[in-house]
Amino acid sequence: MSATSLAHAPADEPPTRAEPADVILTGDRPTGSLHLGHYAGSLRSRLALQGRCAQTLLIADLQALTDSSGRAAHAARQVPEVALDYLAVGIDPAQTTIAVQSRLSALAELTVLYLNLVTVARLERNPTVRTEVELRGFERDIPAGFLCYPVSQAADITGFRATLVPVGDDQLPMIEQTNEIVRRVNRLAGASILPECRALLSNTPRLPGIDGRKASKSLGNAIPLSAATDEIHRLVRAMYTDPGHARASDPGRVEGNVVFAYLEAFDPEPTTVEELKERYRGGGLGDVALKRRLEDVLEAVIAPIRARRAELARDRAYVVDLLRAGSERANATTEAVVRDVRGAFGLGV
Numbered sequence: 358m359s360a361t362s363l364a365h366a367p368a369d370e371p372p373t374r375a376e377p378a379d380v381i382l383t384g385d386r387p388t389g390s391l392h393l394g395h396y397a398g399s400l401r402s403r404l405a406l407q408g409r410c411a412q413t414l415l416i417a418d419l420q421a422l423t424d425s426s427g428r429a430a431h432a433a434r435q436v437p438e439v440a441l442d443y444l445a446v447g448i449d450p451a452q453t454t455i456a457v458q459s460r461l462s463a464l465a466e467l468t469v470l471y472l473n474l475v476t477v478a479r480l481e482r483n484p485t486v487r488t489e490v491e492l493r494g495f496e497r498d499i500p501a502g503f504l505c506y507p508v509s510q511a512a513d514i515t516g517f518r519a520t521l522v523p524v525g526d527d528q529l530p531m532i533e534q535t536n537e538i539v540r541r542v543n544r545l546a547g548a549s550i551l552p553e554c555r556a557l558l559s560n561t562p563r564l565p566g567i568d569g570r571k572a573s574k575s576l577g578n579a580i581p582l583s584a585a586t587d588e589i590h591r592l593v594r595a596m597y598t599d600p601g602h603a604r605a606s607d608p609g610r611v612e613g614n615v616v617f618a619y620l621e622a623f624d625p626e627p628t629t630v631e632e633l634k635e636r637y638r639g640g641g642l643g644d645v646a647l648k649r650r651l652e653d654v655l656e657a658v659i660a661p662i663r664a665r666r667a668e669l670a671r672d673r674a675y676v677v678d679l680l681r682a683g684s685e686r687a688n689a690t691t692e693a694v695v696r697d698v699r700g701a702f703g704l705g706v
């Protein structure tokens with residue numbers, strides 16, 4: 358994938374805190390196709406880091422089971438779809454390893470070992486887990502796997518001796534818990550066998566769904582990364598703007614206006630966006646004209662992704678091979694780490 362096909366997307370500022378020596382690990386649950394929120398929030402920064410640091414993307418199919426064990430087959434089917442999304446935006450498997458979590462048995466073993474270093478009370482205090490437990494209505498019937506997924510995530514991160522983890526701010530508690538585990542392992546080992554890691558937060562604010570709520574596939578309010586042209590139009594036309602802006606001549610609000618949030622994230626001409634904001638605020642710019650610009654901007658972002666995805670999707674065997682090769686490479690790394698950690702626990706060879 359050449360950089361030119363992404364020329365319409367504003368280049369993400371190179372993340373300043375990434376050093377060439379950093380080892381990057383991040384992951385996605387394979388719950389569905391990725392959308393523009395993923396692109397603005399994390400895929401673009403992964404592209405910016407590609408080639409500058411060692412980077413692994415983990416498709417976290419085991420983690421996807423922790424809150425939906427009944428939908429295991431669904432998660433399994435989504436694994437190649439997520440890989441296709443990665444490739445379609447320009448992730449290059451020669452520079453970035455793409456691996457499947459369930460293929461890496463060392464991660465499961467690390468999880469089992471780390472579970473001895475964490476109390477149930479500590480897991481129950483994890484604010485992200487608490488919110489998610491409420492959101493999913495588990496009440497007292499929390500699957501143990503779900504409560505423990507921060508430990509599995511610590512295994513993912515340390516299994517690659519990752520030092521930098523690009524995540525959303527909701528994942529900060531996971532980084533904190535990972536580092537607690539790292540310090541305990543190192544204390545057991547009497548040496549620094551695992552590095553602590555830092556979060557790399559995106560400099561793009563979270564992109565809302567078309568209705569202004571959190572973008573999510575299940576709410577149907579997200580714009581898929583490879584949306585068809587008519588789907589882009591339908592979703593943009595349904596976008597929440599300013600209910601007080603009935604006529605083009607009315608002054609309109611830019612804050613909380615979803616169209617402007619998307620223009621800010623994707624319009625290649627920031628000065629034009631500023632001018633549009635001014636005209637909108639003052640009265641004199643209608644929603645229809647504004648949305649037409651966004652349709653063009655999004656089409657320019659999505660069209661090359663869509664074309665590349667369609668081309669790659671014709672060769673499923675390529676994707677399967679690529680995931681197998683990536684997982685094999687990752688396996689060598691994680692096996693070496695679990696050997697060290699076994700040693701820290703005093704377990705035999």
Ligand code: TRP
Binds near residue numbers: 386417514
């Ligand atoms: N928890 C992340 C999510 O829900 C996915 C994930 C799994 C992850 N393992 C990871 C993220 C390791 C960063 C590092 O999207």
